[in-house]
Amino acid sequence: xxxxxxxxxxxxxxxxxxxxxxxxxxxxxxxxxxxxxxxxxxxxxxxxxxxxxxxxxxxxxxxxxxxxxxxxxxxxxxxxxxxxxxxxxxxxxxxxxxxxxxxxxxxxxxxxxxxxxxxxxxxxxxxxxxxxxxxxxxxxxxxxxxxxxxxxxxxxxxxxxxxxxxxxxxxxxxxxxxxxxxxxxxxxxxxxxxxxxxxxxxxxxxxxxxxxxxxxxxxxxxxxxxxxxxxxxxxxxxxxxxxxxxxxxxxxxxxxxxxxxxxxxxxxxxxxxxxxxxxxxxxxxxxxxxxxxxxxxxxxxxxxxxxxxxxxxxxxxxxxxxxxxxxxxxxxxxxxxxxxxxxxxxxxxxxxxxxxxxxxxxxxxxxxxxxxxxxxxxxxxxxxxxxxxxxxxxxxxxxxxxxxxxxxxxxxxxxxxxxxxxxxxxxxxxxxxxxxxxxxxxxxxxxxxxxxxxxxxxxxxxxxxxxxxxxxxxxxxxxxxxxxxxxxxxxxxxxxxxxxxxxxxxxxxxxxxxxxxxxxxxxxxxxxxxxxxxxxxxxxx
Amino acid sequence: xxxxxxxxxxxxxxxxxxxxxxxxxxxxxxxxxxxxxxxxxxxxxxxxxxxxxxxxxxxxxxxxxxxxxxxxxxxxxxxxxxxxxxxxxxxxxxxxxxxxxxxxxxxxxxxxxxxxxxxxxxxxxxxxxxxxxxxxxxxxxxxxxxxxxxxxxxxxxxxxxxxxxxxxxxxxxxxxxxxxxxxxxxxxxxxxxxxxxxxxxxxxxxxxxxxxxxxxxxxxxxxxxxxxxxxxxxxxxxxxxxxxxxxxxxxxxxxxxxxxxxxxxxxxxxxxxxxxxxxxxxxxxxxxxx
Numbered sequence: 020x021x022x023x024x025x026x027x028x029x030x031x032x033x034x035x036x037x038x039x040x041x042x043x044x045x046x047x048x049x050x051x052x053x054x055x056x057x058x059x060x061x062x063x064x065x066x067x068x069x070x071x072x073x074x075x076x077x078x079x080x081x082x083x084x085x086x087x088x089x090x091x092x093x094x095x096x097x098x099x100x101x102x103x104x105x106x107x108x109x110x111x112x113x114x115x116x117x118x119x120x121x122x123x124x125x126x127x128x129x130x131x132x133x134x135x136x137x138x139x140x141x142x143x144x145x146x147x148x149x150x151x152x153x154x155x156x157x158x159x160x161x162x163x164x165x166x167x168x169x170x171x172x173x174x175x176x177x178x179x180x181x182x183x184x185x186x187x188x189x190x191x192x193x194x195x196x197x198x199x200x201x202x203x204x205x206x207x208x209x210x211x212x213x214x215x216x217x218x219x220x221x222x223x224x225x226x227x228x229x230x231x232x233x234x235x236x237x238x239x240x241x242x243x244x245x246x247x248x249x250x251x252x253x254x255x256x257x258x259x260x261x262x263x264x265x266x267x268x269x270x271x272x273x274x275x276x277x278x279x280x281x282x283x284x285x286x287x288x289x290x291x292x293x294x295x296x297x298x299x300x301x302x303x304x305x306x307x308x309x310x311x312x313x314x315x316x317x318x319x320x321x322x323x324x325x326x327x328x329x330x331x332x333x334x335x336x337x338x339x340x341x342x343x344x345x346x347x348x349x350x351x352x353x354x355x356x357x358x359x360x361x362x363x364x365x366x367x368x369x370x371x372x373x374x375x376x377x378x379x380x381x382x383x384x385x386x387x388x389x390x391x392x393x394x395x396x397x398x399x400x401x402x403x404x405x406x407x408x409x410x411x412x413x414x415x416x417x418x419x420x421x422x423x424x425x426x427x428x429x430x431x432x433x434x435x436x437x438x439x440x441x442x443x444x445x446x447x448x449x450x451x452x453x454x455x456x457x458x459x460x461x462x463x464x465x466x467x468x469x470x471x472x473x474x475x476x477x478x479x480x481x482x483x484x485x486x487x488x489x490x491x492x493x494x495x496x497x498x499x500x501x502x503x504x505x506x507x508x509x510x511x512x513x514x515x516x517x518x519x520x521x522x523x524x525x526x527x528x529x530x531x532x533x534x535x536x537x538x539x540x541x542x543x544x545x546x547x548x549x550x551x552x553x554x555x556x557x558x559x560x
Numbered sequence: 561x562x563x564x565x566x567x568x569x570x571x572x573x574x575x576x577x578x579x580x581x582x583x584x585x586x587x588x589x590x591x592x593x594x595x596x597x598x599x600x601x602x603x604x605x606x607x608x609x610x611x612x613x614x615x616x617x618x619x620x621x622x623x624x625x626x627x628x629x630x631x632x633x634x635x636x637x638x639x640x641x642x643x644x645x646x647x648x649x650x651x652x653x654x655x656x657x658x659x660x661x662x663x664x665x666x667x668x669x670x671x672x673x674x675x676x677x678x679x680x681x682x683x684x685x686x687x688x689x690x691x692x693x694x695x696x697x698x699x700x701x702x703x704x705x706x707x708x709x710x711x712x713x714x715x716x717x718x719x720x721x722x723x724x725x726x727x728x729x730x731x732x733x734x735x736x737x738x739x740x741x742x743x744x745x746x747x748x749x750x751x752x753x754x755x756x757x758x759x760x761x762x763x764x765x766x767x768x769x770x771x772x773x774x775x776x777x778x779x780x781x782x783x784x785x786x787x788x789x790x791x792x793x794x795x796x797x798x799x800x801x802x803x804x805x806x807x808x809x810x811x812x813x814x815x816x817x818x819x820x821x822x823x824x825x826x827x828x829x830x831x832x833x834x835x836x837x838x839x840x841x842x843x844x845x846x847x848x849x850x
Contacts, residue, residue, distance in 0.1 A: 369706050370708070373704075376701055377687055377702075380698075386686070387685075387687075388684065389681045389686065391671065400672055401672060401681070406685055463773065464782040464783060465677060468630075468667075469670060469673040470669060497627065502780075503779055503782040504780075504781070527782060529770070532767060533631075533767040534627050534628070535767070535782060557667060557673065558630035559630065559785065560634020560635070560638070
């Protein structure tokens with residue numbers, strides 16, 4: 020299929036102009052210009068001389084590529100397998116889809132008619148190999164090559180095409196033309212070796228593809244989803260409620276398919292095809308395999324609500340309406356039927372639903388759980404990962420684990436040692452602290468703050484040189500007088516990762532008001548830096 | 561405390577009203593899970609709140625001064641740790657909804673520190689929101705969930721979106737599921753009395769100089785987390801007028817035992833002496849050991 024990205028202008032002929040071979044040349048022309056005899060590749064002065072009324076615009080390669088991508092996305096209403104065929108084509112694999120549109124000939128007509136309604140001048144062709152379809156769309160008089168032809172018949176029908184239909188470059192074509200070879204029929208029956216020796220073997224590879232002797236795949240823009248349900252409407256659907264109801268009924272269809280294969284969907288996508296060619300996608304993720312229609316519909320409700328909140332009230336921008344609504348499960352996982360009770364609500368499922376709902380509305384990355392990372396650097400000792408990803412892992416773990424005393428994880432003893440380098444990594448369950456043998460040694464402030472600033476904030480601190488504790492400091496324009504202090508706790512950088520990072524001495528400080536801070540001095544005096552700097556890194560309760 | 565002497569009849573009627581307000585009929589007893597959660601053994605705040613904090617309700621926490629945001633979040637976390645310890649086994653998660661600006665201002669919740677503070681970070685679900693409206697929505701959704709031990713909503717710009725109606729929605733969600741909601745108004749320093757809402761209680765938290773431990777040399781070592789607390793509002797319960805709104809109460813959070821304590825208990829109380837974290841005691845003992 021081939022789409023020329025030139026829109027119809029009211030009356031004057033239109034052409035796009037680009038700089039080709041150091042000259043301003045026409046890169047594409049519209050139907051009117053074509054009728055007047057203008058062709059792509061003609062130089063601009065020549066064209067102007069022939070038709071002074073010609074309207075020229077600069078070719079915008081990026082916009083053309085974007086338009087082509089949009090067209091390819093739109094073409095997925097015919098088949099899920101649509102590939103870009105830059106610069107000016109879209110390749111569709113319609114195996115098993117043509118009958119849905121009343122046969123191959125009708126499908127071709129529908130594609131062309133719908134593209135024309137959008138203002139594109141397109142030519143569609145259908146054949147049993149991508150090469151043959153490409154050649155027919157661009158050079159053929161015939162548009163449909165039935166797949167059930169035998170090879171000789173197929174060769175006969177393709178023999179009249181020019182050699183350019185093999186996607187050869189201009190130099191090769193002129194080389195071959197000098198030898199008197201102009202049509203595909205000319206090289207079809209000749210011995211292969213001499214031609215291959217002169218122009219390269221790829222000609223025959225193309226020829227084999229064209230004649231269906233080898234199969235070449237297309238590379239679709241998106242993988243075909245494993246499960247898909249869609250609904251088509253004669254008139255466009257515009258109301259939000261109708262769309263929501265359609266999604267719910269599609270979810271019922273999808274659930275039937277999923278139950279049959281005892282699978283559940285982890286990622287789902289709704290595609291709304293607007294009448295005028297625009298396609299909108301909404302994607303949601305689930306933290307566990309999902310197939311309950313109501314839950315699926317609810318997730319999409321949240322997702323669309325969130326879109327509405329972020330770009331004004333009319334996020335759907337239905338225009339003249341959507342005529343195809345499609346619900347696809349992008350990834351599916353095994354899900355066995357569950358035994359559900361009559362009256363005990365499933366709490367774990369409740370939490371998973373909540374996480375999905377929040378994720379659908381706020382974005383999956385904004386709902387997270389904390390996971391431990393065994394490194395010394397405090398800011399990397401903990402990673403927040405999306406809760407939806409961890410959910411499954413956790414539920415598996417908790418099934419195998421005995422319920423335990425929540426306090427068992429807590430440290431039993433505070434660390435009175437200060438100024439020593441700590442060797443064990445900071446973890447959620449720190450190793451037991453040295454026991455001094457007396458229960459009443461007193462309870463200290465925990466060694467880590469409850470809140471860590473996004474990045475350490477520089478402070479002005481007064482401290483004794485070379486490595487004394489801070490006596491007073493100014494943070495966010497407020498002066499704090501240190502009244503109680505513990506430290507230093509020295510955390511050395513990972514020398515195998517970075518040679519420039521400096522050692523940090525952390526202090527826990529309480530000011531006269533009772534606010535507690537975690538601050539550090541960066542760099543060892545004289546051995547690492549001449550002027551150690553102070554930073555605020557965290558806040559204690 | 562002065563009102564404790566009122567007649568049993570008035571007490572009974574007040575309890576009936578509390579039941580009606582909770583959504584049930586006057587005769588039905590409250591569900592078991594709505595029994596208040598005690599905050600610590602022999603703890604004065606428990607007595608003032610008539611047994612502790614209720615689960616299916618909304619509690620508000622505001623910092624007293626501009627620098628007390630961390631103290632207020634520490635108090636909220638401590639409360640949620642108490643709720644989690646008393647919750648049913650199936651209620652395993654604590655959901656903390658943080659508005660982006662609050663995270664910028666007070667820092668992000670830090671896992672290792674939370675573990676030391678008494679909250680298991682693997683139970684924590686963190687939700688980041690853009691603004692107060694999103695936070696309120698997320699909080700309502702989270703409160704409807706029956707798998708959460710507590711829901712903390714930290715909202716910086718609370719005044720704009722929050723009020724009687726918004727808080728009523730949260731209260732209804734909390735009552736239905738029995739999940740406690742903790743509204744942390746970290747941007748409302750000195751503004752706690754201006755808020756009007758249908759929350760059960762409202763606390764104002766000041767960080768305060770806690771017990772300190774003697775060091776070998778130099779400055780003393782900081783001890784347990786200590787807060788001064790003011791009850792700005794306590795909605796229901798027989799003692800609702802029985803507290804002094806201006807009274808500052810000093811409390812300690814013992815992160816090892818996961819319970820609250822009075823920082824300066826009455827000398828009469830038997831609990832007062834022989835306390836490990838009392839500065840004088842600790843100093844004496846350390847001297848002995850040395």
